[in-house]
Amino acid sequence: MSYTEIMLISSIKVIVVVLAVLTGCAYSTWLERKLVGHFQHRIGPNVAGPFGLLQPIADAIKLVFKEDIVPNNVERITYALAPIVVFIPALLSFAVVPFGDKVTMFGYQIDMVISDLDIGVLFVFAVTSLGVYGIVLAGWSSGSKYSLLGGVRSSAQMISYEVAYGLSIIGVLVIAGTLSMKELVAQQSSFFDWFIFRQPVGFVLYVICAIAETNRAPFDLPEAESELVAGYHTEYSSMRFAMFFIGEYANMLAVSCVATTIFLGGWQGPLLPPIIWFAIKVALFMSFYIWLRATLPRLRYDQLMNFGWKVLFPLALLNVMVTALIYRL
Amino acid sequence: MSEYLAIIIFLFVGIGLVLFTFFLSRLIRPANPYPEKTQNYECAEPPIGSSWIQFNNRFYIFALIFVIFDVEAIFLFPWAVAFGQLGLYALVEMMIFIFILLFGLFYAWKKGVLKWV
Amino acid sequence: MTEAAGKKTMTLNMGPQHPATHGVLRVELELDGETVVKATPHVGYLHTGIEKTAESKLYYKVIPMTDRMDYLAPMSNNLGFCLAVEKLLGLEMPERVVYARVILTELTRIASHLVWVGTHALDLGAMSMLLYAFREREMILDIYEACSGQRMMSTYFRIGGLAYDLPDDFEKRVKNILKVIPERLKDYERLLNDNKIFRSRTIGVGVISAEDAINCSLSGPCLRGSGVNYDVRKANPYCGYDKFDFEVPLGKNGDVYDRYLIRMEEMRQSLRIVKQALEGMPPGPYRVHAPGIVLPPKEDVLSKMESLIFHFKIITEGFKPPRGAVYQAIESPKGELGYYISSDGTNKPHRMRVRPPSFINLSALPEMVEGRLMADVIAVIGSIDIVLGEVDR
Numbered sequence: 001m002s003y004t005e006i007m008l009i010s011s012i013k014v015i016v017v018v019l020a021v022l023t024g025c026a027y028s029t030w031l032e033r034k035l036v037g038h039f040q041h042r043i044g045p046n047v048a049g050p051f052g053l054l055q056p057i058a059d060a061i062k063l064v065f066k067e068d069i070v071p072n073n074v075e076r077i078t079y080a081l082a083p084i085v086v087f088i089p090a091l092l093s094f095a096v097v098p099f100g101d102k103v104t105m106f107g108y109q110i111d112m113v114i115s116d117l118d119i120g121v122l123f124v125f126a127v128t129s130l131g132v133y134g135i136v137l138a139g140w141s142s143g144s145k146y147s148l149l150g151g152v153r154s155s156a157q158m159i160s161y162e163v164a165y166g167l168s169i170i171g172v173l174v175i176a177g178t179l180s181m182k183e184l185v186a187q188q189s190s191f192f193d194w195f196i197f198r199q200p201v202g203f204v205l206y207v208i209c210a211i212a213e214t215n216r217a218p219f220d221l222p223e224a225e226s227e228l229v230a231g232y233h234t235e236y237s238s239m240r241f242a243m244f245f246i247g248e249y250a251n252m253l254a255v256s257c258v259a260t261t262i263f264l265g266g267w268q269g270p271l272l273p274p275i276i277w278f279a280i281k282v283a284l285f286m287s288f289y290i291w292l293r294a295t296l297p298r299l300r301y302d303q304l305m306n307f308g309w310k311v312l313f314p315l316a317l318l319n320v321m322v323t324a325l326i327y328r329l
Numbered sequence: 330m331s332e333y334l335a336i337i338i339f340l341f342v343g344i345g346l347v348l349f350t351f352f353l354s355r356l357i358r359p360a361n362p363y364p365e366k367t368q369n370y371e372c373a374e375p376p377i378g379s380s381w382i383q384f385n386n387r388f389y390i391f392a393l394i395f396v397i398f399d400v401e402a403i404f405l406f407p408w409a410v411a412f413g414q415l416g417l418y419a420l421v422e423m424m425i426f427i428f429i430l431l432f433g434l435f436y437a438w439k440k441g442v443l444k445w446v
Numbered sequence: 447m448t449e450a451a452g453k454k455t456m457t458l459n460m461g462p463q464h465p466a467t468h469g470v471l472r473v474e475l476e477l478d479g480e481t482v483v484k485a486t487p488h489v490g491y492l493h494t495g496i497e498k499t500a501e502s503k504l505y506y507k508v509i510p511m512t513d514r515m516d517y518l519a520p521m522s523n524n525l526g527f528c529l530a531v532e533k534l535l536g537l538e539m540p541e542r543v544v545y546a547r548v549i550l551t552e553l554t555r556i557a558s559h560l561v562w563v564g565t566h567a568l569d570l571g572a573m574s575m576l577l578y579a580f581r582e583r584e585m586i587l588d589i590y591e592a593c594s595g596q597r598m599m600s601t602y603f604r605i606g607g608l609a610y611d612l613p614d615d616f617e618k619r620v621k622n623i624l625k626v627i628p629e630r631l632k633d634y635e636r637l638l639n640d641n642k643i644f645r646s647r648t649i650g651v652g653v654i655s656a657e658d659a660i661n662c663s664l665s666g667p668c669l670r671g672s673g674v675n676y677d678v679r680k681a682n683p684y685c686g687y688d689k690f691d692f693e694v695p696l697g698k699n700g701d702v703y704d705r706y707l708i709r710m711e712e713m714r715q716s717l718r719i720v721k722q723a724l725e726g727m728p729p730g731p732y733r734v735h736a737p738g739i740v741l742p743p744k745e746d747v748l749s750k751m752e753s754l755i756f757h758f759k760i761i762t763e764g765f766k767p768p769r770g771a772v773y774q775a776i777e778s779p780k781g782e783l784g785y786y787i788s789s790d791g792t793n794k795p796h797r798m799r800v801r802p803p804s805f806i807n808l809s810a811l812p813e814m815v816e817g818r819l820m821a822d823v824i825a826v827i828g829s830i831d832i833v834l835g836e837v838d839r
Contacts, residue, residue, distance in 0.1 A: 006334070007334070007338075010334065010335040010338050011338055011342075013335070014335065014338050014339045014342050015342060017339075018339075018342055018343065018346060036573075036574075039574055040573075040574045040577035040578070041577060041578070041581055042577065063354075064350070064353065064354045064357065064358065065354075065357060065358055065359075066358060067358055067359045067360060067361060068354070068355075068358060068360070069362065069366055069367065070362075070367065071367050071368065071369045071370075072364075072367045072368065072369075073369060083347075084344070084347050087343070087347055088340065088343045088344060088347070091339070091343045092336070092339060092340060092343065095335065095336050095339045114335050114336070114339060115332040115333070115335040115336050115339075116332060117332050117333075117336075122406060142369070143369055144369040144370050144371065144376070145371060145376070145456060145458045146370065146371070146458075149458075149480065149820070152388055153480075155388070155392075156388050156391050156392075159391065159392060159395035159399075160391065160395065162395065162399060163395065163398045163399050163402055166399070166402050166403075166406075167402055167405065170405050170406065170409045171409075173406065173409035173410050173412075174409045174412045177410055177411070177412060177413040177414075178410060179406070179410055217571060218571060218643055220571070221821075226465055226466035226568065226569045226570070226571065226824055227466065227820060227821050227823075227824050229370070229372070229464060229465060234370050235369065235370060238354060238358060239350055239351055239354040239358075240351075242350075243347065243350075293573075294573065294574045295572070295574065295637075296571070296572065296641070296643055297567065297570040297571040297572040297641065297643045297644045297647060298570060298571025298643070298647075298821075299643055299646075299647070300646070300647055300819060300821045300822070301480055301819060301820075301821060302444075302819065303643075303646055303647075305391070305443070306443070309394075309434070309438075309443045310438065310443060313398070313434060314431060314434060317427055317430060317431055317434075320405065320409075320427060321424060321427050324412065324420055324423065324424075325420075325424075327412070328417070328420050371458070371459045372459045372460060372461050372462060372463045372464045372472070373462055373463035374459040374462070374472065376459070377457040377458075377459065377474075378456070378457050387479055388479070
């Protein structure tokens with residue numbers, strides 16, 4: 001393939017993925033509202049379109065038309081930058097997620113992945129942890145105390161879970177011996193080869209840390225609405241707020257995609273086409289997220305930190321040791 | 330290299346998308362600021378004092394612990410990937426390393442560094 | 447930036463416009479990091495001047511205003527006021543009225559506690575609980591509506607009886623509640639009691655000792671959470687509460703979790719009382735016969751001259767209780783709700799003063815939260831169970 005062809009194919013893939021991610025985020029909000037509605041004996045959105053399916057579009061239009069209120073004493077540059085810094089890393093982590101096998105289209109062999117980095121796993125972890133900068137900047141630059149508290153909480157929370165988050169997949173890496181997402185999927189070709197069965201503790205650790213990393217219930221302290229009103233994005237409105245919102249859901253989707261790829265066999269499955277299997281697994285993982293939100297109360301700050309440092313981190317280290325020992329002996 | 334090129338394209342498309350939506354929204358949204366509206370939110374009361382204050386140094390200590398442990402955890406990644414090729418020697422070495430990590434954690438724990446409040 | 451550089455603490459307004467202060471309560475918090483150094487509640491954002499307005503209203507016209515104090519427990523407020531005026535007048539209620547009042551106020555207690563458990567859980571982040579609790583409360587509001595035509599501001603109790611007779615399907619509806627709610631309470635407890643996060647958020651939080659609770663003159667579940675056995679229904683029975691068999695649940699530690707347990711248990715005890723009252727309710731008139739004070743039956747007004755005149759005079763001029771002052775307390779869902787009414791012999795109260803349980807319980811807030819984390823403030827405000835309409839009056 002020539003250089004131009006590679007450019008062209010990459011660009012098309014990028015645009016398709018970006019659109020898919022945005023649609024995915026929009027319909028994640030729909031799924032969340034619908035599911036939570038049913039958990040709570042309500043109907044959920046049902047006015048805009050059949051089953052309320054047009055609700056995300058209505059929300060988007062509303063947000064675009066909203067006035068952008070910028071308080072007086074904000075640090076303008078960081079204030080404007082923060083939503084972008086949250087959104088872009090969330091988006092970037094989709095670059096290395098394989099959505100399916102190779103397909104042949106228009107005579108080209110096309111990988112269903114934007115970029116098959118040989119350090120794909122490391123890339124995802126590096127990029128997702130960048131999101132915290134946006135949150136801290138937003139919290140600090142808003143000049144509001146609720147935002148500040150939200151931003152500080154968030155940074156402390158994310159760094160506390162970052163360590164265990166990284167350690168949780170080392171067990172998988174020990175078994176697999178690769179950092180490439182594609183290679184990881186290839187190693188889970190049969191159902192019982194899924195890493196969730198070979199690394200159950202690692203999976204549980206991953207899920208808990210991922211929820212904390214994405215600031216979702218029961219770890220949603222940075223935006224705990226009953227304490228900090230809206231946390232770090234209290235002072236944001238209109239599209240800037242929407243960026244935080246999409247960023248959060250994109251992060252959730254990214255985490256679900258990574259979990260699917262690393263632990264749940266990726267796009268592999270019988271009968272249905274790979275992309276459908278992938279979507280089903282991601283949707284199930286997202287539903288789990290939403291289920292947690294509808295059920296669990298929020299942790300308190302010191303409990304959250306204790307849990308991260310005194311339970312998850314030692315457990316993750318032990319998991320690495322045990323895995324290595326079992327694998328070697 | 331083409332793999333990284335794709336990521337750079339992705340990055341630019343992402344930034345372009347954000348700028349485009351901001352621009353689009355700027356074109357059509359209303360703008361009607363007045364002093365009450367542009368005041369910082371503090372539950373409908375005028376804010377008392379600035380929010381840029383010296384913050385409790387608890388947060389700083391946690392950041393330090395994080396830096397120590399995260400940098401150490403990074404060493405585990407190459408070890409884990411190459412684990413299959415390495416001999417028993419690597420296993421024993423890494424066990425010692427992890428023990429040192431755990432020891433460091435318990436030291437911090439006993440020192441009361443991990444205690445919030 | 448410079449003037450705050452040396453300052454280690456941050457002053458933060460929590461409220462009046464805040465999602466978790468249960469209305470327009472404003473708490474001024476002095477924070478060191480996230481630790482509360484000092485908490486000062488400010489009240490008055492919902493001040494409506496009910497006590498003062500009452501001085502210019504005929505007695506029976508005060509009843510609708512009492513609804514608007516603790517708007518989650520309108521029947522209890524009505525009851526307190528009506529009992530106080532009846533005490534002033536020396537009226538003795540027929541059995542049926544007493545039983546109906548007991549049933550309805552106990553249902554009110556359940557409704558109020560349901561809202562409480564829902565909002566409290568919501569404050570702690572368990573959002574589904576709110577909707578579940580409101581689903582059950584709906585059944586009680588339906589009874590309000592069937593009785594009085596109103597779902598929240600019922601104004602159903604009148605001086606000398608009830609506004610109307612109980613609806614025909616009253617017994618059926620109440621029996622339905624008796625059947626459904628115990629099961630639902632079990633569900634709630636499965637959702638909350640067994641939840642480690644909920645327990646860790648509430649156990650040992652917002653502790654107040656029995657001595658401090660008495661010194662702050664707390665009442666209701668807040669007082670009993672600290673283990674002090676004081677319930678107006680037992681200590682100073684009204685409405686024949688001494689005839690009913692029920693227990694007063696007591697806590698040990700005086701923390702948020704104990705107050706939660708007490709309210710859950712109180713709902714069960716209320717159901718017990720409702721059951722006994724429903725079984726024991728005799729037929730009879732729904733108003734006492736007291737010409738010139740209590741409205742005559744409607745059919746008499748339409749057919750008898752004398753009744754028509756009484757009706758007209760009560761509506762336009764009201765009645766004139768003898769000179770004197772009374773204090774009547776009842777056990778409202780929030781605690782001891784007392785009405786002090788002094789009469790100068792005219793047709794309007796000379797002075798009315800309410801002992802609002804929410805307001806007095808709120809005064810223990812700084813005691814409970816200082817030195818703890820900001821997240822605990824939310825849990826404690828929730829556990830005190832304030833209604834700002836009653837705090838500010």
